[in-house]
Amino acid sequence: MxxxxxxxxxxxxxxxxxxxxxxxxxxxxxxxxxxxxxxxxxxxxxxxxxxxxxxxxxxxxxxxxxxxxxxxxxxxxxxxxxxxxxxxxxxxxxxxxxxxxxxxxxxxxxxxxxxxxxxxxxxxxxxxxxxxxxxxxxxxxxxxxxxxxxxxxxxxxxxxxxxxxxxxxxxxxxxxxxALRREWAMLKAYRQAWAAAPYAPVFVTVDLVLRCADHVLLIQRAKDPGQGLWALPGGFVEPRDTLHQSAVRELEEETGLRLLPETLAGALQSVAVFDHPDRSQRGRTISHAHHFDLGDRELPEVLGADDAAQARWVPVTDLLAMEEQFFDDHFHMLDRFLGLLPA
The missing domain is CATH 3.40.50.620 (HUPs)
Structure with missing residues (x-):
């Protein structure tokens, strides 16, 4: 024993x-x-x-x-x-x-x-x-x-x-x-729609960790999966987009935030791939998360649109208390870049 x-x-x-x-x-x-x-x-x-x-x-x-x-x-x-x-x-x-x-x-x-x-x-x-x-x-x-x-x-x-x-x-x-039954039905229909594909699909997405004056830009999801949960701005890569172009497009569509290309280029800190097989219930989804830091400038105005019920600048110090309100692995994306959890 x-x-x-x-x-x-x-x-x-x-x-x-x-x-x-x-x-x-x-x-x-x-x-x-x-x-x-x-x-x-x-x-x-x-x-x-x-x-x-x-x-x-x-x-x-x-x-x-x-x-x-x-x-x-x-x-x-x-x-x-x-x-x-x-x-x-x-x-x-x-x-x-x-x-x-x-x-x-x-x-x-x-x-x-x-x-x-x-x-x-x-x-x-x-x-x-x-x-x-x-x-x-x-x-x-x-x-x-x-x-x-x-x-x-x-x-x-x-x-x-x-x-x-x-x-x-x-x-x-x-x-x-x-709510769980509604989301279950949505996910089941989503997976069935791809069931006839010759290979199991692998989806490619982008997400943005956009920091400004010790705040992070978040959106609240308007639709299932994860309706009502907090998430990073992001979405699926369009066929004719680069990863960077998709990130910029999703930022504008979901938050209304338009920044000059040179501003974004100067603010980009790093890009990390999140590819855990179980990170999304929709299927195998690989995300390229872009971390931008706009420094200590005044927080730009944002407005939720498209797949976002609302967009909000949230203090970094508030994120840990929100852990159980995040969609999929988005809290852990934030942790990867911002070090929210104890080492």
Whole structure:
């Protein structure tokens, strides 16, 4: 028996397979650390439940004695594998020091390759515990409609712990589910529209981190996906645009901000590629983020238009508190350029 066992997962929602992994970890070590992934993300069909809601579902699935041995720790996605692995190691180190650690997991598919990144930790790789998948559970929840909730929960009886069913039954009456169902339907139709393509599509986009007088220009999304969330100005690259031309066009279309070419050229600090396979729910999307700094000049006037319900200059000091209000990985784009998270 090792000193501590670690389980990493998203638990969206908690199902019987998750509980089996947890109990295997409890049999392996006197102390278990659950690293709850996708913490501090805005709600979306992929991130339907907040990390605190998922933590409560986990607690409901355990006995009192088991709860005393389990510590639940929120873990950001970060969209940067090397940095994410370092964050995992730091979270465990903070809690158990140099103790022997066993990582408990299941190789479900290519998304499970992270389990190989933690040598010299021991790896306990388990076979699939139950024929259940959280993605399918969420799909059933989103597609059922308001009158179908009881039927969905009844179909979950052999797939999730009783506590998860009770939690979701109560959660469904909170003001989240209708918007998630609408966004789910939009994303499903979007992916179906590309299903006949001879190859899986890869989309190319641009985003802008535009800083001025210690403020950053943000837009609030007017449409799904992410309606109402804050985002960077940006969009898809047009067939006849360069990346830079697309960035300038999106800036003008979404915020009304027109700057002289020489002003933009002098303000450009860097361009970074964001290409994590899971960064967008629309499909594989690679963004080229352009970082501009206009210095300490007066903030230019902006006005939301096109895909933006509004455009606003936001103080850099306010961004960290807004983390859970950002679309996709846009908070982490800002962090990459502005260093918002602790090192």
């Amino acid at each position: 090792t000193s501590a066992a670690v389980v990493i997962g998203r638990f969206q929602p908690v199902h019987n397979g998750h509980v089996s992994l947890l109990r295997a970890a409890l049999a392996e070590a006197p102390r278990v650390i659950v690293l709850l992934g996708s913490a501090h993300q805005a709600r979306s069909p992929r991130h339907a439940f907040s990390w605190t809601e998922r933590a409560e579902m986990l607690r409901l699935a355990l006995t009192d004695a088991e709860r005393e041995r389990v510590e639940i720790v929120p873990l950001r996605d970060l969209y940067d594998e090397a940095r994410w692995v370092q964050a995992v190691r730091a979270a465990v180190q903070e809690r158990v020091g140099g103790a022997d650690v066993t990582l408990v997991g299941h190789f479900k598919d290519a998304t499970s390759d992270y389990l190989r990144r933690f040598s010299p930790w021991h790896l306990l790789s388990l076979p699939r515990q139950h024929r259940v998948d959280a993605t399918d559970l969420r799909a059933a929840l989103f597609e059922a409609g308001p009158e179908g909730l009881d039927g969905v929960l009844a179909s979950w009886v052999d797939q999730v712990p009783p506590g998860t069913r009770s939690f979701v039954q109560a959660w469904a009456h909170l003001p989240y589910l209708a």
